[in-house]
Amino acid sequence: MPAEPADPVVRARPFNSLLVLGAIGVALLVAGPWVFDTYLLNILIKAFFFAIAAITVDVLWGYTGYLTFGQSAFFGIGAYAAGLVFTHVGFSTFTVLLAIGATVLASAAVAGLVGWLSFYRGASPFFATVISLVLPIVLTQLLLSGGSFTGSSSGLTGYQSFDWSLEAWYWVAGAMLAVAGAIGWVLVRSDAGRVLAAIRDNEVRCTYLGIDTSRVKIALLTAMGVMAGIAGFGYGAFSGVVAPELTGFALGTELIIWVALGGRGTLWGPLAGGVLINVATAYLSSSMPFAWQLILGGAFVVVIVLFPQGLIPLLLKPFGVLQGATRMPQLQERPGSTDGQATDAVAIRLQGVTKHFGSLKVLQGIDFEARAGELVGLIGPNGAGKTTLMRCMSDGAERSGGTVELCGSDIRQLPPEACVRLGLGRKFQNANIFESLTVAECLRIAGTRLERPSLLHQDPVLRLPPYALHVVRATALEGKLATVARDLSHGEQQALELAMVLALEPRVVLLDEPTAGLTKTERTQIGEVLSSLAHRYGLCCLLVEHDLDFVELISTRIVVLHQGAIAMQGSFQEMVNSPLVKTIYSGSTHAMKEGS
Amino acid sequence: MNAIASPSALVLDGITSGYRASVVLRGLSLDIRKGEAVALLGKNGMGKSTLLKTVMGYLAKKAGAIHLHGENITRLPPHRIARQGVAYASQEQPLFADLSIRDNLRLGLAQESLFEERFAAVEPLFPVFGSRLAQYAGTLSGGEQKMLLLARALMVRPSVILLDEITEGLQPSVIDRLANALLQEREQQGTTLLIVEQNVPFALKVADRYVVLKQGELVDEGLAKADGAVEAVFSHLRV
Numbered sequence: 001m002p003a004e005p006a007d008p009v010v011r012a013r014p015f016n017s018l019l020v021l022g023a024i025g026v027a028l029l030v031a032g033p034w035v036f037d038t039y040l041l042n043i044l045i046k047a048f049f050f051a052i053a054a055i056t057v058d059v060l061w062g063y064t065g066y067l068t069f070g071q072s073a074f075f076g077i078g079a080y081a082a083g084l085v086f087t088h089v090g091f092s093t094f095t096v097l098l099a100i101g102a103t104v105l106a107s108a109a110v111a112g113l114v115g116w117l118s119f120y121r122g123a124s125p126f127f128a129t130v131i132s133l134v135l136p137i138v139l140t141q142l143l144l145s146g147g148s149f150t151g152s153s154s155g156l157t158g159y160q161s162f163d164w165s166l167e168a169w170y171w172v173a174g175a176m177l178a179v180a181g182a183i184g185w186v187l188v189r190s191d192a193g194r195v196l197a198a199i200r201d202n203e204v205r206c207t208y209l210g211i212d213t214s215r216v217k218i219a220l221l222t223a224m225g226v227m228a229g230i231a232g233f234g235y236g237a238f239s240g241v242v243a244p245e246l247t248g249f250a251l252g253t254e255l256i257i258w259v260a261l262g263g264r265g266t267l268w269g270p271l272a273g274g275v276l277i278n279v280a281t282a283y284l285s286s287s288m289p290f291a292w293q294l295i296l297g298g299a300f301v302v303v304i305v306l307f308p309q310g311l312i313p314l315l316l317k318p319f320g321v322l323q324g325a326t327r328m329p330q331l332q333e334r335p336g337s338t339d340g341q342a343t344d345a346v347a348i349r350l351q352g353v354t355k356h357f358g359s360l361k362v363l364q365g366i367d368f369e370a371r372a373g374e375l376v377g378l379i380g381p382n383g384a385g386k387t388t389l390m391r392c393m394s395d396g397a398e399r400s401g402g403t404v405e406l407c408g409s410d411i412r413q414l415p416p417e418a419c420v421r422l423g424l425g426r427k428f429q430n431a432n433i434f435e436s437l438t439v440a441e442c443l444r445i446a447g448t449r450l451e452r453p454s455l456l457h458q459d460p461v462l463r464l465p466p467y468a469l470h471v472v473r474a475t476a477l478e479g480k481l482a483t484v485a486r487d488l489s490h491g492e493q494q495a496l497e498l499a500m501v502l503a504l505e506p507r508v509v510l511l512d513e514p515t516a517g518l519t520k521t522e523r524t525q526i527g528e529v530l531s532s533l534a535h536r537y538g539l540c541c542l543l544v545e546h547d548l549d550f551v552e553l554i555s556t557r558i559v560v561l562h563q564g565a566i567a568m569q570g571s572f573q574e575m576v577n578s579p580l581v582k583t584i585y586s587g588s589t590h591a592m593k594e595g596s
Numbered sequence: 597m598n599a600i601a602s603p604s605a606l607v608l609d610g611i612t613s614g615y616r617a618s619v620v621l622r623g624l625s626l627d628i629r630k631g632e633a634v635a636l637l638g639k640n641g642m643g644k645s646t647l648l649k650t651v652m653g654y655l656a657k658k659a660g661a662i663h664l665h666g667e668n669i670t671r672l673p674p675h676r677i678a679r680q681g682v683a684y685a686s687q688e689q690p691l692f693a694d695l696s697i698r699d700n701l702r703l704g705l706a707q708e709s710l711f712e713e714r715f716a717a718v719e720p721l722f723p724v725f726g727s728r729l730a731q732y733a734g735t736l737s738g739g740e741q742k743m744l745l746l747a748r749a750l751m752v753r754p755s756v757i758l759l760d761e762i763t764e765g766l767q768p769s770v771i772d773r774l775a776n777a778l779l780q781e782r783e784q785q786g787t788t789l790l791i792v793e794q795n796v797p798f799a800l801k802v803a804d805r806y807v808v809l810k811q812g813e814l815v816d817e818g819l820a821k822a823d824g825a826v827e828a829v830f831s832h833l834r835v
Contacts, residue, residue: 357735381769382742383724383737385737387738388737489641490761492641513738516761517640517794520794520833546739546765
């Protein structure tokens, strides 16, 4: 198989315009000192450092969905590392290394701590944002109360720093910005970068694909904290002045404004926004000190209302830089690790599982066991507790009492991503996918647990286990790999989610109405896939479904759930013809359908 | 059905619409008479839900016009269209999860005082809600939420009801009950229905007429109760 991507045309166009834009950027960077005057060079150097911080905000907010006001804190940590070390220890090669080391260590430690506080299991995004607001405030207070050590409110000035010319600083700062931009660009376009977008879109789905979202976010915040810290170090070393405002929450808010004005989730936007607004501020704030803030505020409102995408996407659209950056991967069968699994082993066992919401008892004393190779149909009236039961099987924190064993391991209080690692896959009742990602990207992220995504590039091949591939082909998703999931029809989204769950290569599959919204033909095809899952690949499938014809076709056993307890279990005919099921559940429809 | 002779309730005239750059409906025209029930059928991704969203004003029309009881509603925002008497039970289940069942049901009503009377009419169709009016809607099961969605639509006594796969996730006996409820509602209130469904038997049971949508265009239509209607519909769904 040649490594060349399937469709070079898709790839070539944005790549070329990207080269052109990049070349313009490099040319401006190199030529700067001959084109700009000293004042502008001064402003630009500072703006470059701020723009790096803006890029980190964009990666965190625009791409990962974590709205943070706290990146200024890391910028300030870097600036103060330079200021403190150069003031109190002096300036030498050794102290430069010391200051850089302090920047990296302090930013990483603070970011790790803040991440741990912000992203623990069950924390809401709102809570994380509040913590990010508190961080710069606390840090500023610490600096203000630092006496002569931190210089309190006047900060530190007059320390010795690098003896470089303005031109050299301009090139260094520009190169740092280019490197930061390039790192961000490579990261967000890589397969790992798509995981960030997946977390932004749908964190619950991520955890049910076995991705530890807290860890990913903490690692990302640490990396971005260090990056902002190094930018701050550069700023502190260049300007020779550090003040508490550099860590402040006002700067943190400004970073967000630059990102939003430039274009959230584009990297170019924050880069250009950060540089341009800083330059404009430097020129205009002195000539019209009050009006300028008003103009900036007004521009912010106008952009948010009229161009919620930001200004840069608007300007770059004609060049096609921001679109079509993903190419269609080739589908390939992943060599099966699930072939010939031992059947008959107990795959899931529940003992005395109960669940109540306050005084409302939803499940009571559920004892249930299913083996590999079984396809159990779970039926019951609406509100019997079927979905709740599935929730208790897939998240250790859900049940109120009893034990659940997955493939021989007690799930205790384990979170969904740990249950997934034990071999669980769960398809939700309403299609639960990543809306802003393409079909191919959704499927790729589903395989994250099995194939670590690359931080550097997009894999031109998409490997899926045979049964997931079957779903993709049977439902015509194959022809829509490059379609954004939001634009799929409801039924296609259902099929996509099923394929994603199967791409996990689970050993126990929980399916909550997998065929809802699909046509009869598609149902039959999905039915065949599900049968083969159990009978050929030895998976244990639990199926909630109201289409009794469908259940009859594929299930090996039926469990009837009624008012939170297992009312009966046995073969399909026994169940459906029982008076109980007729009364509580099927009414006349099934008989009527069979007759027609 | 006497519906054929009655005036138009909802008229779509050359409607083109879609999402952002992609066009889903292509110059689609459809005339639904007052009191008529039309089943909108077709495979996934053909534009059925898009059509309902377009009627309801959630999607901008790129071309064409929509008239409701002779009045042009093409440019009206969703809340105005709802006030004109169109109820929409969407697939995305936009219930208010943190409000009680009772609050969900009364939200569309112009006056609080109407609640008792309207609920008395709706309750027999959905006996599960009678004793649970104070329960949060978010704690209902998926199927129960579907029922609440339809109950809320019926509470308003709308002149036109748009239903998007209302039977999805419902147990068979409830689907039966819904079909009867909709037939009864039409008979008593003269309600016009536009039903998007994958459950073909249900759709044809409730509807007078079916239309089949393919790639954003109407490719077939017929009387729901005609001989061979089921086969005709399935032949479109299979390909």
